[in-house]
Amino acid sequence: MKKWISILLELNKVRITIAVMFTTIAGYILAKGSIDQSIILPVVGIFILACGSSALNHVQDRDKDAIMPRTSKRPIPSGQISSSLALIIGIIEIIIGSLCIYLGSGFLALQLGLLALIWYNGIYTPLKRRTAFAVIPGSIIGAIPPLVGWVAGGGSLTNPEAMVLALFFFIWQVPHFWLLMLKYGDEYKKAGLPSVTSKISRQQVKNSTFLWTMATAVSAFMVAMSGLISLLIFKILILIASIWLIVVFSKLIISKNQDFNPYYYFMRINYFVLIMILIFSIEPLIN
Secondary structure, eight states, X not given: OHHHXXXXXXXXXXXXXXXXXXXXXXXXXXXXXXXXXXXXXHHHHHHHHHHHHHHHHHHHTHHHHTTSTTTTTSTTTTTSSOHHHHHHHHHHHHHHHHHHHHHHHOHHXXXXXXXXXXXXXXXXXXXXXXXXXXXXXXTXXXXXXXXXXXXXXXXXXXXXXXXXXXXXXXXXXXXXXHHHHHHHHXXXXXXXXXXXXXXXXXXXXXXXXXXXXXXXXXXXXXXXXXXXXXXXXXXXXXXXXXXXHHHHHTHHHHOOOSOOOHHHHHHHHHHHHHHHHHHHHHHHHHO
């Protein structure tokens, strides 16, 4: 039993899908200004749908995963589960997740959820085998779950505030991924996948990462000033966190030392986004 739980946790990329769930919660609370039982079905639905999408991705990437040391112990390449069973699990989860979203939030929210599925498995996954810059269009995926929450909370997609929120969750994923490339770029090349580190120098990747991180900080402050955040103390917190992020990442362009730890910066931008999600979820509840 423990073995199967471990397999499912890895197959469903639970650490990532839980993060997707929390961005959906943030979108819901920002739109509605409160939290109630109607949040349950769309949030559970987007989580299960994301799990199904992740399982399908494991099937799609099984050949490349078997080559890279970082992914060779995943359930399919390590022989813990067959690709056909993983596909069945993924399809079942996609159906259940879609039903939950539809029953809890309606057709528009379901369309958004399915758009994320199609974009991830149908566009981004094949595209990353062709170009090292697939992460830029691929980052649209991360902007969709908060919009599902926004719609579920009664918000309109034509509202500029929704677009500002989606922009933040779109931008931050690019530096997040490129930091992974600085750490695992050689593994991608070994697997025959195009890596940004093979297209431009490591310092150029670091410079680009800094620029995208600056854009992440600016977009976070745009959310604060868009009207979604009302209390001054939270606006100040976002400003302080944004300045901190820029200062930390400025070392990428100031220091030319090649022996730097990409994981250090990877975790810092994750901490920043976690802080933003907490602020987006808490501020409307106490305002």
